[in-house]
Amino acid sequence: MADIFEALEQLIQYGIANGLIHREDIVYTRNRLLAALQLEEWKPVEVKDVSFASPSPILEAILDWAYENGRIKTNTTTERDIWDAKLMNCLMPRPSEVIREFYAKYNKDPKLATDWFYSLSKxxxxxxxxxIAKNKQWKTKTEYGEIDITINLSKPEKDPKEIAKLKDAPASSYPKCVLCKENEGYEGTWHHPARSNHRVIPLTLLDEKWYFQYSPYVYYNEHCIVFHAEHVPMKMERKTFARLLDFIEKFPHYFIGSNADLPIVGGSILAHDHFQGGNYTFAMEKAEIEEYISFPSFPSLAAG
Ligand SMILES: [Zn+2]
Incomplete structure (x- = not known):
């Protein structure tokens, strides 16, 4: 029993060190964690040598305890992820607080806002x-210039026990997809990823309501997703470009792009209009232009 208190105390110390909670939140956070784990007692413990780099080792210890003590039933990745997010949510500010802090920083400098939100999301x-650290990532020289190669090894495979559960689990339609704003705080099911600790930032693009978030499996630095407030399908149109440019005006230190609205070369989520951006320079941006195209109406624009 002592071990679980030690792990919870470590998580609280981790939360303070990373700015998730403040000293005034300690008692409240501890009680929320105890409630989540169906514990009614607390014994003060001394902790030292807490690694503040990642909460994963502390969470793993808590989740192992939760399985050994019957809180987690199957010990599958899906169920552990649901608990992981639920526990971390005990240390998270509410959405309105996140939005307020984001825009307070944004009004000083958009980069301050995204730096803070990226740190929070991590x-x-x-x-x-x-x-994500399991991904293989490197740059390679080619005749076209240096190209980024990423082998994605971070998304966990479902084990057979999980696949069997998935087969029996009832289909659901809420949230409609993994991008919908209704994911914020959603506990997660066999079909739908855990999002208790997820927060999104509202944005206005061309007088329309959009939201900003980071990808839970970032492929590059500050890999963000900008998604429509409504569950509307991807559609490439003139307005798409205007929206992208509007985003760049608002976040000049980021790039943004859109997948095609086609199933083969497009994104994996065509049912919900979204863009992807971030703070990274891709090979294409560095490539030299071989053939120039000019736009008579926009003489200052270079493209090719
Ligand atoms: Zn959706």
Whole structure:
């Protein structure tokens, strides 16, 4: 029993060190964690040598305890992820607080806002930093210039026990997809990823309501997703470009792009209009232009 208190105390110390909670939140956070784990007692413990780099080792210890003590039933990745997010949510500010802090920083400098929100999304373990570290990533020289290669090894495979559960689980239609704004705080099911610790930032693009979030499995630095407030399908149109440019005006230190609205070369989620951006320079941006195209109406524009 002592071990679980030690692990919870470590998580609280981790939360303070990473700015998720403040000293005034300690008692409340501890009680929320105890409630989540169906514990009614607390024994003060001394902790030292807490690693503040990642919450994963502390969470793993808590989740192992939760399985050994009957809180987690199957010990599958899906169920452990649901608990991971639920526990981290005990340390998370509410959506309105996140939005307020984001825009307070944004009004000083958009980069301050995204730096803070990216750190928060990592500290909360919403971005699965420890899993992403398993990806193989390198740059290679080619006749076309240096190209980025990424082998994605971070998304966990479903084990047979999980696949069997998935077969029996009832189909659901809420949230409609993994991008919908209704994911914010959603506990997760066999079909739908855990999002208790997820937070999104509302944005206005061309007088329309959009939202900003990071990808839980970032492929590159500050890999963000900008998605429509409504569950509307991807559609490439003139307005798409206007929206992208509007985003760049608002976040000049980011790039943004859109997948095609086609199943073969497009994104994997065609049912919900979204863009992907971030703070990274891709090979294409560095490639030299071989053939120039000019636009008579926009003489200052270079493209090719
Ligand atoms: Zn959706």
């Amino acid at each position: 500290a909360s373990n919403y971005i699965h930093t420890a899993r």
